[in-house]
Amino acid sequence: MNKNNVIWQLLLGYVTALGCSVSFAQIQGNYFSHKDWEIACDNTGTCRVAGYQAEGNQPAISVLLQRAAGAQAQVSARVKLDPETFNAANQPLQLYILGKNQGTVQLDAKTAEGQLSAVQTQKLIQALQANQPIVWKGNNKTWLLSVQGASAVLLRMDDFQKRIGTNSALLRKANSSSANVLKPTSIPKVNIQNYSKGLQTRYAVNAPTAKQLFGLIKKKTTVEDCPQLFDANFLEDDRVVVFPINGKNALVEVPCWRGAYNSGNGYWLMDRNLKQIKQSVTFSGSGFSEGQIFSNQRGRGIGDCYSTGEWSWNGQRFIQTYMAKTTQCKGFAGGAWEIPTLVYRVQLDS
Structure with a gap:
């Protein structure tokens, strides 16, 4: 990319x-x-x-x-x-x-x-x-x-x-x-439902499970979207992470790209047996927590312009529920304001 x-x-x-x-x-x-x-x-x-x-x-x-x-x-x-x-x-x-x-x-x-x-x-x-x-x-x-x-x-x-x-x-x-x-x-509202928080599993990028996942994901992904997946240019501490979503689904996180001051992870919704890809969510994620994928990307190194995004689990798939950016890099750390183009009210069902 x-x-x-x-x-x-x-x-x-x-x-x-x-x-x-x-x-x-x-x-x-x-x-x-x-x-x-x-x-x-x-x-x-x-x-x-x-x-x-x-x-x-x-x-x-x-x-x-x-x-x-x-x-x-x-x-x-x-x-x-x-x-x-x-x-x-x-x-x-x-x-x-x-x-x-x-x-x-x-x-x-x-x-x-x-x-x-x-x-x-x-x-x-x-x-x-x-x-x-x-x-x-x-x-x-x-x-x-x-x-x-x-x-x-x-x-x-x-x-x-x-x-x-x-x-x-x-x-x-x-x-x-x-x-x-x-x-x-x-x-609009979205409820994070049918979600069961559980222990994540982490795999080294050269582990058999990671290699098996790479083979599946490559069939649904291009080198432009996730170059590290194809060139295997991983760092020593890079890991493939599997997050449980519920009894039938899991979310797989793979390092996809690195820039001068940014990096992005890819996220794929799969079955719990890690045999089938159900959804490619994003290739620019930064983390996952409580049923949501988050992305925070800097427009330049000093971090005075930003773009942010969120994807939320609605019980069946991940949908994008927030998107904002500032491209006017004018000296405010993180941007002076968040000016969104997409907003949702997200609620985590107990």
Whole structure:
């Protein structure tokens, strides 16, 4: 697998082009990035727009705009700084637009994150639409929020939520009613059921059971998906792990690839006798616990952009229940925000 592209594997399954129609019955989440701004809309119809300082500028700052689907939904806004660059216990952060003070935002002392008021949010949106300078000040420091790319992602949000040409649009507003804008849907639920936690079994990669499993898995897998399986370029401490799911099923974990600062495991659902592959789940997993497979991948070595995914056992198979990423690597460890394109409410049945 091309290591530079592996981050994207998590995001292809549910992403569709933003210009495509969106079904009221089943909303398909998607992601878009332009210049210093990015947007992710999820399967409930909620969109999250994040903006940052211009590339190469410091100190780091980010603003998150969030809006649910629906005619009456309003935009909320939060601002976040790198906690190491701002002592929030000393004084609040001040917002300036065109040199005029628009009031203060009190930041959390630990996270350096704060909520804008409704009036400040409206002023901020107006400034973004007009490409006006947005400056934040505090502790004798200045943060410059870039406006480059903001109009493009705001228009994408209006398009996704079917607001263009209506009275609830942020851009291309008109007098048409918002009665037919995208309706919100509730967060879907999945119960982790028919799952019995048990002791895992670990095999050395040269053990007979591991070799038998490799032979079966190769028939259902390509070298691009799991190169280590085919070139046998394993490390000394690599192991094949079998997790019991229930009396009939097991989950097999195999190291699939390594990059400069990432690695990915493959996961296959099999029968308990390890004779039949029932499902290939993912090739970029990071771990398994309590009926869920998790994936956490860094966009670059310093870890300031990330992609995450989750797959949950629903009693019959694994389905993807979470997907989020940030590709704007702007100095926030782990990303400033998680902006998901897929969300589920997952419950482990007792």
